Amino acid sequence: MKNNVKIMRMKMSMTQEQLAKRVGATRQTIGLIEKGEYNPSLQLCVAIAKELNKTLDDLFWEENLL
Amino acid sequence: MKNNVKIMRMKMSMTQEQLAKRVGATRQTIGLIEKGEYNPSLQLCVAIAKELNKTLDDLFWEENLL
DNA sequence: TACTTATGCAATTTATATCTTACATTAACT
DNA sequence: AGTTAATGTAAGATATAAATTGCATAAGTA
Numbered sequence: 001m002k003n004n005v006k007i008m009r010m011k012m013s014m015t016q017e018q019l020a021k022r023v024g025a026t027r028q029t030i031g032l033i034e035k036g037e038y039n040p041s042l043q044l045c046v047a048i049a050k051e052l053n054k055t056l057d058d059l060f061w062e063e064n065l066l
Numbered sequence: 067m068k069n070n071v072k073i074m075r076m077k078m079s080m081t082q083e084q085l086a087k088r089v090g091a092t093r094q095t096i097g098l099i100e101k102g103e104y105n106p107s108l109q110l111c112v113a114i115a116k117e118l119n120k121t122l123d124d125l126f127w128e129e130n131l132l
Numbered sequence: 133t134a135c136t137t138a139t140g141c142a143a144t145t146t147a148t149a150t151c152t153t154a155c156a157t158t159a160a161c162t
Numbered sequence: 163a164g165t166t167a168a169t170g171t172a173a174g175a176t177a178t179a180a181a182t183t184g185c186a187t188a189a190g191t192a
Contacts, residue, residue, distance in 0.1 A: 001108060001109065015137085015138060015139085016138075016139070017137095017138075017139095025180075025181090026180070026181055026182080027138090027139080028140090028141085028180080028181075028182085029179080029180055029181075031139070031140070031141085032141095032179090032180090035140090038179080039107045039108055039109045039178080039179075040107070040108050040179075040180090041105045041106070041107060041108070041148090041149080041179070041180085042067060042105055042106050042107070042108060042111050042126060043067065043105045044179090044180090045108050046126070046127075046128075055122075055123050055127055056121075056122035056123050056126060056127055057121050057122050057123040057127075060108060060112070060122060061112075061121055061122055061123075062112075081167085081168060081169085082168075082169070083167095083168075083169095091150075091151090092150070092151060092152080093168090093169080094150085094151080094152090094170090094171085094172095095149080095150055095151080097169070097170065097171085098149090098150090098171095101170085104149080105148085105149075106149075106150095107149070107150090107178090107179080110149090110150090133192105134191100134192090135190100135191080135192080136189100136190085136191080136192100137188100137189085137190080137191100138187100138188090138189085138190105139186100139187085139188085139189105140185105140186080140187080140188100141184100141185085141186080141187105142183105142184090142185090142186105143182100143183090143184090144181100144182080144183085145180100145181080145182075145183100146179100146180080146181070146182090147178100147179080147180075147181085148177100148178085148179075148180095149176100149177085149178075149179080150175105150176080150177075150178090151174100151175080151176070151177090152173100152174085152175075152176095153172100153173090153174090153175105154171100154172085154173090155170105155171085155172090156169100156170080156171080156172105157168100157169080157170075157171100158167100158168085158169080158170100159166100159167090159168085159169105160165100160166085160167085160168105161164105161165080161166080161167105162163105162164085162165080162166100
């Protein structure tokens with residue numbers, strides 16, 4: 001489950017904790033998702049995408065990985 | 067968690083059971099996802115999208131809902 | 133040095149997605 | 163009427179996402 005969350009979060013100058021609070025998750029959960037060895041729920045993925053002004057495909061679709 | 071899974075599955079002339087088998091899930095899980103009152107995992111969403119020749123955004127991004 | 137901030141990581145608990153099994157319904161067909 | 167295929171739905175068990183708590187570390191800073 002590799003993804004672009006970490007890169008896009010840093011582009012927005014947000015910390016894991018700030019993003020976590022805004023999407024209603026914990027810092028640990030965000031950390032695990034960024035690490036990639038995790039299978040988050042669709043709701044959480046959508047919440048993260050909206051906070052980072054991206055779409056699901058931008059963050060999680062294979063062909064779009066940076 | 068409304069989505070376009072049911073519409074796209076029917077466009078591909080697949081039954082819930084056929085789609086379920088191809089993505090490694092059960093018919094019941096597919097049914098619940100299509101019904102929309104459910105929060106599937108990202109892995110399952112990706113598997114479904116690939117089987118239906120669509121992307122995550124096509125199936126699950128709000129602005130793309132049919 | 134000491135202090136703070138951001139992150140990594142691990143153990144335990146809680147919530148819930150998913151599976152399994154089962155039964156009901158509807159539509160199409162013989 | 164009877165049969166089959168596709169779907170809806172529900173109860174219980176299992177797997178795992180996510181929360182909670184805690185500690186370690188690196189980088190910056192007073």
